[in-house]
Amino acid sequence: MDNEIYVIGHINPDTDSICSAIAYAKLKRVLTGGEYKAKRAGQINSETRFVLDRFKVTAPSYLSDIRTQVKDIEIRRTEGVKKGISLKTAWSYMRKNNVVTLPIINQNNQLEGLITIGDIAKSYMDVYDNRILTKAETPCINIIETLEGELAAGDSEEIFTEGKVLIAAANPDLMENYIEKGDIVILGNRYESQLCAIEMSAKCIIVCDGAKVSKTITKLAQNNNCTIIRTPFDTFTAARLINQSIPIRFFMTTQELITFTTEDYIEDIRESMTKKRYRDFPVLNKDGRYIGMISRRNLLNPRRKKVILVDHNEKSQAVDGLEDAEILEIIDHHRLGSLETISPVFFRNQPLGCTATIIYQMYCENSIEVEPQIAGLLCSAILSDTLVYRSPTCTEIDRTSAEELAQIAGIRVEEYAKKMFAAGSNLTSKSPEEIFYQDFKKFTAGDLVFGVGQINSMNQDELEAIKEKLVPYMQKAFRDHGVEMLFFMLTNIIDSSTELLYQGTGSKELLVNAFKLDKDSDIIYLKGVVSRKKQLIPALMITLQQDNV
Structure with a gap:
């Protein structure tokens, strides 16, 4: 898409505007190998439709506005994450990729929420009670990864939904007073403490300092549906880190998300960006699926769409947003209009009856063979614009070009022209x-x-x-x-x-x-x-x- 160059005629296009765009885009592709695409700035009329159908050519797609869009700027392809990952994992990803906002997506790549560095910092600074881990429905695997531990007993897919987190620093007699069913207990290598926690129906015990767990304790834990995690960290570090295992869904923002689509115009989204103090904004495709992030910085030097104008050179006749585009060429046969360009352009303007005549000349000048299909389009455009040579705009060059093109296309001028004009003038049924x-x-x-x-x-x-x-x-x-x-x-x-x-x-x-x-x-x-x-x-x-x- 970065290399696409649009060849487009005026709004409310006639046969010359459409056919010249198609033929010139074809010529440019042959000459340069570039991605030149014919476009139209309005609806195709009956006459032009007849011509396209006659020569089996697909109509150019409609382009209503050529202003710079989100898809024209650099979109940072920040990978989306799942809402179940831990705060620590999210933080590590942010640091590694130097981003401050993470998009949270579902299995269909649809945006579910956002989490920022500020959200993570807030989770550390705010004071939470010792049941925050289970309130957030933290998965066991998150704790294992956060504490760099290993599972000695239990199921890593287990999700802890009740109980509190506590440190078993006292002797077993005192522990019996504050350990409750479903608790997550951080303790050391003391056999008695481990045994007491299991007997008090703790849901999980975290054994610190990499201490080994006896087979007896392991067997007892399995029989009592208690998970055992071994971590190399000491008790203080484990206690400090464990809240980082909370899944990001507990802190992510899900309401009033400001998103943009690839089709949005830069001019329209600037105001939305300035009203919010966010650093980054998610970008969705036309199907509503997440594709990346943009920031205000991306809007500083957006890539302009590149365009070649055919059959017009006045702004009032051009596609909307032309002032934001980069005009590369103008091929026309009308008077010089009000159009201004930022930089010099290739401008070919000849006092002929039709733009298609100029384009046919360019095929000949570059020794490019005109295919019958293209010849039919160019000939039709000339016959239409010159009213089959009756218009005072018609020159001998137009007439000669049309006759040569008709021979290539295999059509009889007068007979074909009658059918073409009849198709175009059948308007009594139209509004x-x-x-x-x-x-x-x-x-x-x-x-x-x-x-x-x-x-x-x-x-x-x-x-x-x-x-x-x-x-x-x-x-x-x-x-x-x-x-x-x-x-x-x-x-x-x-x-x-x-x-x-x-x-x-x-x-x-x-x-x-x-x-x-x-x-x-x-x-x-x-x-x-x-x-x-x-x-x-x-x-x-x-x-x-x-x-x-």
Whole structure:
């Protein structure tokens, strides 16, 4: 994932945006061997879906936001521990791995809690009664490991749940007054003391200084269900260490845990981190399973996602969060927009009818064979963007490229184009919102922001039906986007004309001035205007600039 580079078109992508991303990612993989992946910043329209299905190409996956995420930063792979381990084991692991927080997980790798060095220190400093060991339901194996001992009698899987811990320093007569059933007794090598503890129904005796235990005592302990542990430590040390055998589940934090997922955005988690004084925070994957830890330090120099933009160079048309990404290249055929980059980038912009034409040139320049599948995508993009050579944006280079690609892909241009446009213009069954966002872009002229959508069709009746749906929807779209003006082009491919819907104060006046129209007409009909890029946008921009002079 660290080496992935995304090749992505504009939001509300058209056929050129999708097909160019796929073809260019393929070219970059062949040239560099890198992990270039085509992505899309919006939903695929009907025309593009037809193209992808026709050439059996999987659609790029959706990328809604390109801001840096938790999965883009260094995640410390602190191994999770089980809640039954002892405080001493946890402390040793922390020191060995230089960490201050341990994640506690279950058998399914799901987070159950956290324990910090502060929690362990608190367990040592707080005063507990002598029944804390059994209140915490401490396993026998924990005591054996903590005291570096060995089991002389009993079951290491035994869990002590009742009784107190005490030191048998007195003679047996006095011991009888304070040893109770279920107690854990720390004592030395005196046979009488060991015998007394067992006879008083102690649950466990801990024999210190590595003293040997007689066969008689061992047999008696077995008969009385009493565990015997031998430790090399002296009585004082054993008494000091034994509370370190308490399982960490007794002290771990389980409530109100602050966790992040790999999909969370760095920008969003910074605030949560600053509100809490924790050093480390657990990271979970999309399935809720623990994978590692992060701290505030990890956010200082996060790795930016790397991206190549195709078919656009304006921030308003780009995927969300682009300002946090590292732009490596821009391949486009539109006017220069408002996009700024932190460092120099490879920028190829040519006044052609389609980005796919530029990418086909790059295949040829690098002597890379264009496979029939890729050729079909590139040819479709050119036919779509140039309206089968009818658009004024179409150049001879576009036409020649499309014809060469059609031959490689094995398609007849006119016949194929009719099917492609028919699939794309079959919109009568779609909602106004689906139609509106099929091909919608925002533009900026000084301080003014306006949006322009477009639909191409070979059927005037279908355009009329679409118009009935869009006219009332335009008001909602205008409010949602917060732009000063909103336009929508209903373009008839056959007779090369466009009817323009408009919304916003001054929008009609702008169109009247830009195209020298009759002021009294409510219908804006533009004969010979089919290109948003080369005919509509330049006319609007020039008029807006003149108005501001």
